[in-house]
Amino acid sequence: MAGDGEYRLEGLAVPETLDLLHGLLARAGAEHPDITPADLMMFETAVIEIAGNVVEHGVPPGEVTYGFRLVVLPDRLEGTLWDSGAPLPEAPLEQGSVMPGEWREDGRGLALAGTVLDDLSCQRVAGGNRWRMTRLRRSRA
Amino acid sequence: MEISTATADSAEVIRCEGRLNMVAVPHLRAAIESAVEQGQPRLVVDLSATTFIDSSGLGALVAGLKRARQAGGDLRIAGGGEQVRMVLGLTNLDRVLRPHERVEDALDGW
Numbered sequence: 223m224a225g226d227g228e229y230r231l232e233g234l235a236v237p238e239t240l241d242l243l244h245g246l247l248a249r250a251g252a253e254h255p256d257i258t259p260a261d262l263m264m265f266e267t268a269v270i271e272i273a274g275n276v277v278e279h280g281v282p283p284g285e286v287t288y289g290f291r292l293v294v295l296p297d298r299l300e301g302t303l304w305d306s307g308a309p310l311p312e313a314p315l316e317q318g319s320v321m322p323g324e325w326r327e328d329g330r331g332l333a334l335a336g337t338v339l340d341d342l343s344c345q346r347v348a349g350g351n352r353w354r355m356t357r358l359r360r361s362r363a
Numbered sequence: 364m365e366i367s368t369a370t371a372d373s374a375e376v377i378r379c380e381g382r383l384n385m386v387a388v389p390h391l392r393a394a395i396e397s398a399v400e401q402g403q404p405r406l407v408v409d410l411s412a413t414t415f416i417d418s419s420g421l422g423a424l425v426a427g428l429k430r431a432r433q434a435g436g437d438l439r440i441a442g443g444g445e446q447v448r449m450v451l452g453l454t455n456l457d458r459v460l461r462p463h464e465r466v467e468d469a470l471d472g473w
Contacts, residue, residue, distance in 0.1 A: 238386065240385065263449070330454050
């Protein structure tokens with residue numbers, strides 16, 4: 223933990239990264255029992271989708287690095303994910319915000335993340351991309 | 364994720380224990396393909412011990428459903444905790460992959 227209510231992780235964006243993120247979120251939940259299971263579950267769903275998107279589509283494959291920061295605030299959960307991959311196409315969230323039909327095998331990740339978050343944004347930044355994820359906490363134990 | 368298979372009288376039951384994400388998906392796809400290739404296109408994917416599913420896991424289930432139906436069978440799912448059911452609902456996949464409570468329920472009629 224980098225500070226009270228703050229958690230960080232960084233490394234190479236590979237499939238195993240997802241397990242590290244699950245672990246970090248589990249630790250945050252254990253250390254903040256006032257986060258409701260529903261809020262944590264939905265936030266975790268979004269984080270894994272965004273990170274999975276970076277792992278799967280980051281360019282060059284297998285060489286993209288990432289940094290993740292989670293901040294637990296009284297009213298919201300905030301996640302920021304930086305990646306060193308090639309700049310994303312313009313407006314990836316607009317393109318990915320529509321939930322595909324039932325028979326499609328892919329294309330659900332960003333739409334799903336957007337559904338469980340109150341705010342999701344992606345920006346090109348120097349050296350890569352930055353994703354910001356916010357979920358407002360619905361209730362406190 | 365641990366993926367194990369068991370042959371029931373009328374179907375292959377594929378049990379997914381743990382997180383069904385992009386790490387586990389190739390194993391699930393292989394288990395589905397193996398069952399169909401061996402002549403069993405009736406599949407039950409048991410999600411009762413699946414703690415988390417992401418969109419790549421959903422994609423594997425849809426692919427498996429299509430594969431099973433192309434081979435004259437079907438793919439049904441059983442179990443699934445709160446996160447699994449939430450994700451199925453938010454993606455509208457519960458229209459084509461309606462979760463059965465238990466494996467026994469999914470096997471009903473086969």
